Amino acid sequence: MFLLELLLAATVALAISPSAADSSLEDFCNGINAGIFPHPDPHKCYKFISCVFEQPTVYECDEGFVFNVHHSECVPGQWEHCERNHELEELCSEVSYGVFEYRWDCAKFVFCQRGNASVFECLQAEIWSQERGTCVAGDRETCRPKDSHCVGKPDGPVALPGSCQSYIECRNEQGSIVECPRGYIFVGTGCVVGSVRTCESLEHLCRANSSVSKHPHPDFCDLYITCDRGQSNVHSCPVGEILRPDMQVCVPGNSNNCTYTSVEGMCDGRQGPVVYPHPQRCDQYVRCEQDDLYVNTCPPDTIVQPVTLQCVPGIQETCTFFDDLCLAQPNAIIPHPSRCDRFIECQSGRASISACPEGHVFVNSTSSCVPGNTVTCTRLDQQCTGREDSNLPHPNGCHLFVSCRNGVTSVQSCPEGEILRPDMQVCAPGNRETCQFTPINGMCNNRPGPVVYPHPVNCTLLVRCEQGQISIESCGEGTVLQPRTLECVAGNQNTCQLYIDRCVGQEDGTIPHPSECHLRLRCRSGSASVESCPRGTIYNTAGRCVLGDRETCESLEQVCATIPNKLIEHPNFCDLSIECRDGTTSMRTCAAGLIFHRNMQVCSPGDVNICRLEEVNEMCAGRNQGRFPLPDQSECIDYVTCSNGLPTVNSCRDGTVLRPRFLDCVPGRQATCEFFPHICLFRPNENIPHPIRCDLFVECISEMPHVVSCPEGMIYSPEMDVCLPGDSETCEFHNRRQ
Structure with missing residues (x-):
């Protein structure tokens, strides 16, 4: 069994390796798709050529072997003489299985299997012992075994000179070399945690009171050392992982060059679920599930803790x-x-x-949070000292504001979807990110109300939201919205300046309004309210309302002194007119839906808000009857008659013009609109010449003029009171002496 393990661990002598390509062999494999051939140079019998699809590759046998062309393999032989080692072949020719010494090198041995010879090399610091049939510790220079280390010694481990990774295990005064596990070295009587490079023990790591749970091994980045009650042990990371010493965990990495895997490849081939620290960021960790990668970020002010990989x-x-x-x-x-x-x-x-609450900073001296600027760390808790009650912008966000009440400072936040209107000191619909206010048409969206906001651009208007619907309310004349309270108080509607302090120290009574001459301030107990003159009038110096121009604040009481009897437009209101009669001045008001028509001196359909006369097709809407001039009346002939809401354009008959104010057709000159309404005065029933044209005459009936036309080609003769043949251009009669 020991021999089998030795054979598996030894270096195979028959292994071949490619050598540098010889440019002279580029055409060697032409026309050959596959084959193995000896090198063409007979002195290089230890080389052979493999042809694959006409491409040559040169291989070289290991030292001590030459190429056998008959068997197409490397066999024992000498490179110097390019001769086969027939001795080894004969040694194994009749041996089915056996191991023999290799007489040329005591560090090698011959393994015979089914008549074939193979040469293997012993482990480092070992030589072959044919007597023992195995590799033993020995000196490769002298080929003498070192079993003397075990002579006279009891069974057990003995240090192996020149190596701290291995030791000699003595049994019956015979020794065999044993290798310590990875990460261990032999010291004294056994393997301990240590470095093979320095042959120094690492046991001291666990003797110190260290908080480190996993120490990196100095030789291998996929190994780490743990301590248990002062005892050290070596552990291995899972395959494909190496130790992250700072995080005390194994992470994906290359154990050969000790580099960590990039984030993108950390989950490759890992089913998970498993968690690793992020390679570059301490506030993130990588989670692997079913080969999928997820990068998670710790909450604010937390980072990944070593070992546990929790956010702390x-x-x-x-x-x-x-x-x-x-x-x-x-x-x-x-x-x-x-x-x-x-x-x-x-x-x-x-x-x-x-x-701290939003818009607050921490004060170390009091161990408390106070209003402050979180960007500059400036305290704001004294900002309201000596200040009237108000709401001030907060520097950290347009949805925050500093509330001053009785000199005490606090920070408040607008409701969701609202930001502070600094000029009005109230919250209004807006975007917290861009600090832009919502346009007026969207101010009531998703707001059931009831709630009121200041108008975005007009300090006299109030926006009311109820059930998502918007309505606009207006302050009275001379009043504006007061910031924070949104009440209408005395003020300048053009500049939005408040006048609520004008009555402070004043006796009860009225005083002039600072910016409007048709208004006065009513003072009561130091508070101001606004009183107004009727439309078209202003206050004079005596405090009496008189006809006047509110823009220039000039009185119009004497405007008719040099104007004959007529109606003129009011300078401020298009539904008002000034009537001049015999040098006296009075004011007239058009009916609802009508404004003053300056040319025709009558009230005509129009929009009082924009002072625009209605077009002809709109003039009669809602009117059963009526007569009105054309809106762009530049001639004095046509007029509009309303009947059941429908307009009809009519024209005065030839020789008559439309008279202003009365809108009746009277004798006149149509080219200049000159008219003669009183031509029949004191002429109850008679015919008189037309004042302009001789082909017409005026029939006075009850002192009312009626223009009559002569037949074509005839003109009127006053003497005869008949129409006679004549020229209407020259007014000369035919065949009659003038």
């Missing part, structure tokens, strides 16, 4: 464990080493991480 408190930037910080303060609250919004609680030397 630690600094991810430096891979430092917080438990180390608690060694000097086993029961205390200490600052986080890198983040001012965290602190460490040490209990019995064990560390746990706690976070």
Whole structure:
């Protein structure tokens, strides 16, 4: 049995190896797909050529063997003379199975099997003993066995000179070489944990009080040393793994060059489930399941712990464990080493991480969290000292704000989906990541309400959300939304400036509004409310409401002093007009849905908010009857008549024009819109010439004018009160002397 193990471990002398290609043999295999041939050089009988698909490969027999062309194999022989070793062939020719000495080298022996001879070499520091039929410790120079180490000695192990990896096992004064397991060396009477390279014992690793559970072996990266009650033992990582000394676990790697496998290949061929530390990051670990790879990340402020591979408190930037910080303060609250919004609680030397509320920083002197900037670690707890109640932006997020109440500072957070409106000091719909406010058409989405928000761009408007529906509410004249309370108070609607302090120290009564001349502030006990003049009027210096221009704050009481009887537009409101009559001024208001038509001096359908006259096809909507001028009235002929909501465009008859204010057709010049409404005054029943055209005449009936046309080719004769033949262009009669 021992001989069989020896044969399996020895180097096979018949093994062949390829040698460098000879350029002169490039064409040797032309036309040959397969075959083995002797080298063409007779002096190289220890070489042969293998042809595969016309490609030559040169092989060389091991030393002490030559190529046998008859058997196509390497057989014992001398390279120098290229002769076969007939002695070995004769030795084994009649032997079915046997082992004999190789007389040319005492470190080798001949193995005969079925008449064939094979030469094997003993292990290092051994020679062949034909007497014992095995390899024994010996000197290869003198070929003398070293069994003398066992002479006169009891059975047991004896050190093997020149080797600490092996030793001599003595039995009945005869010795055999035994090799220690990997990672062990022979010291004294047995194998102990040690380094083959230095032949030094590593037992001292377990004598020291070390917290390390697995020590790397200095010779092999797939081995590690463990300690049990001061005793050391060598263990091997699973196949394909090597020790990660820092993590105290075996991980995928190459045991030949001691390199770790990249993350991408860590789970190749591993069914799992199994967990490994990440090769580069201490806050991640790799999980393998069914050949699939998953990279998991520890929660914030935790890193992977050696041995257990659990996520425990630690600094991810430096891979430092917080438990180390608690060694000097086993029961205390200490600052986080890198983040001012965290602190460490040490209990019995064990560390746990706690976070301050959002927008707070940890103060070591008081072991408490206070409002602060977590980026700059600046305290904000004194920001409200001496300040009125208000809500201020927090520097760490647009969804946070500093609330000042009675001089006390606190940090508040807006509801989900809202951010602070700094100008209004309230939370409004917006994106916490981009700090952009939601457009008005989306402010009420998914908000059942009821809830109110300030308008995004107008400080006089309020957005109300109920059941996801939006409605817009407006403050009264001269008032704006007050920040934080969202109440309408006295203010400038253009600049959003508040006037709530204007009545402080004032007696009860009214004072001018600072920015609007049609408003006054009513002061009561230091508080201000707003009073307004009627539309189209302003306050004069005496505090009385008079007709005026609210943009320029000029009175319009004397505007009609130089204007004849007519209606003119109001400068501020398109549904108002100023009536000038005999030098006096008064104001008229159009009915609902009508605005003042400047050219025709009447109220006509239009939008009072944008001061736009309705188009013809929209003018009669909802109106059963009515007569209105065209919206772009530049001529004085056409007008619109409404009947049951439908418009009809009509035209004044020839020789008449549409009269402003009255919208009736009266005698006039259509080219210039000049009209003569009173031409029949004091002429109850008679015909008179048309004031412009001679082919027409005016029939006065009850002092009301009616224009009548002469037949074509005729003109009116006042003397005869009839139409006679004549030229309407020159107004000359035919065949009649002028």
